[in-house]
Amino acid sequence: MEKRILIVDDEKSIVTLLKFNVEQAGFETDVAYDGLEAIKLVEVNNYDLIILDLMLPEMDGMDVCSYLRNNKVDVPILMLTAKDDEVDKVLGLELGADDYLTKPFSPKEVIARIKAILRRAAKVEGTSISSLRIGELIIYPDRYEAEMHGKTLTFTRKEFELLYYLASHKAKVLSRDQLLSAVWNYDFAGDTRIVDVHVSHLREKIEPVTKKPVYIKTVRGLGYKMEEPQ
Numbered sequence: 001m002e003k004r005i006l007i008v009d010d011e012k013s014i015v016t017l018l019k020f021n022v023e024q025a026g027f028e029t030d031v032a033y034d035g036l037e038a039i040k041l042v043e044v045n046n047y048d049l050i051i052l053d054l055m056l057p058e059m060d061g062m063d064v065c066s067y068l069r070n071n072k073v074d075v076p077i078l079m080l081t082a083k084d085d086e087v088d089k090v091l092g093l094e095l096g097a098d099d100y101l102t103k104p105f106s107p108k109e110v111i112a113r114i115k116a117i118l119r120r121a122a123k124v125e126g127t128s129i130s131s132l133r134i135g136e137l138i139i140y141p142d143r144y145e146a147e148m149h150g151k152t153l154t155f156t157r158k159e160f161e162l163l164y165y166l167a168s169h170k171a172k173v174l175s176r177d178q179l180l181s182a183v184w185n186y187d188f189a190g191d192t193r194i195v196d197v198h199v200s201h202l203r204e205k206i207e208p209v210t211k212k213p214v215y216i217k218t219v220r221g222l223g224y225k226m227e228e229p230q
Helices: 012-024 035-044 061-070 086-094 107-125 157-168 176-184 193-206
Strands: 004-008 028-032 049-053 077-081 099-102 132-134 137-140 145-148 151-154 216-219 223-226
Touching: 004 012, 004 035, 012 028, 012 049, 012 107, 028 035, 035 049, 035 061, 049 061, 049 107, 061 077, 061 086, 077 107, 086 193, 099 107, 107 176, 132 157, 137 157, 145 157, 157 176, 157 193, 157 223, 176 193, 176 223, 193 216
Parallel strands: 004 028, 004 049, 049 077, 077 099
Antiparallel strands: 132 137, 137 145, 145 151, 216 223
């Protein structure tokens, strides 16, 4: 079955360009030109990925992303922004976007990002491991969830994929570039700040004291590693 992608942008020329190239790459597409229309489509259809512009009428991309994540819609989101603004990029990731691209972008790069996101999602979903335990943290790959002290923790798709990868390589120091390649499947140089934002989000959810992490440790000058808490 073909993967189905929702394209959300108020610029018709951008929608036409994306729709053509995404369909040429073998995906089915639906389109929406504002945030409210996008939400209505997501509520009645199953999508494998959403390409979501930041600047939208009725309801902007940040609000759409926040609404979907707050309502447990974990479909991967690739956010588009015309602003080369660090605040917008970081905020989008914190709200649950999986990746972002700054306009102008090449269709080739869009397709590469789409395939990378879907490839990684399929890899985690296809694992044969039923659960993985580190300290009080129990990770369930098939459910994209974890438990700690009997409480269920929920994550965005990319947060979970990063958590699972770190846990699968317990005690091993992993550089930001390694994590970017493994979790985001980038075959090109990416922005390693994406990794830092997602690690920060994970710490907020699993660490007893966020500023004194015992699970995900920072190895200065090298990267991160996951450990059994002492």
